[in-house]
Amino acid sequence: MASRTDSALRGLRDRLAAMAAPPFRARAVQLCAAAAMKLVADEFRGSHAPDGTTWKALVSRKGKPLLDTGRLRASFSVSPLVDAFRIGTAVAYAGYQQFGTAARDVAARVARQNARGRFISGKARKASGKNFEGTVTRGGYLVRLRAHRNGGIPARPMLPGASLPPTWREAFDREISRALRAQIRGTA
Helix, strand or coil: CHHHHHHHHHHHHHHHHHCCCHHHHHHHHHHHHHHHHHHHHHHHHHCECCCCCECCCCCCCCCCCCCCCCHHHHCCEEEECCCCEEEECCCCCHHHHHHCCCCEEECCEEEEEECCCCECCHHHHHHHCCCCCCCCECCEEEEEECCEEECCCCCCCCCCCCCCCHHHHHHHHHHHHHHHHHHHHCCC
16 A cells, blocks of 8 residues: 555656656646637737727728738747747738837828729739729729828737736636646646
8 A cells, every 4th residue: 555655656746846847848838828829819809909908999991900801810920939938920010000100191192992992002003914094994993192191000909018917817827727737637
């Protein structure tokens, strides 16, 4: 009987010692990274910042903010580090959405739009082979924009700032607690 108890204690001691080893820490980081990706997805779905505040409503179109094409939402990824992870996006305009922009004066210009009202670049226009030099030509037309004051882009944070908001902290605590319980039970 004593040998079974000694064996169980030895196993528990080994599992507890393994918590300080790199594989356990790496697993905990992976679980937290997955939780962070879920939190970002939840923010896009609910149109809210990491701290729970609702993103400012759209002015230029109907629908939810930051979900026009889904490109920004789909671009988030995590990179594991030694005892941490990095979450981010390579989309160039993400910073404008995260931090917002200041109001500025916009000069009058001519902009090409497609039939859906989306602006298209000169390069895309040339590649399409369509003639945009008229009022309406096969789905594309020219629009003259007047000078106006651009109100800027309101900040719509997708990632936490310097400190973790409670929802993020709770999610990470929950994942680390699960990993610890599994390690202690020997089911990790």
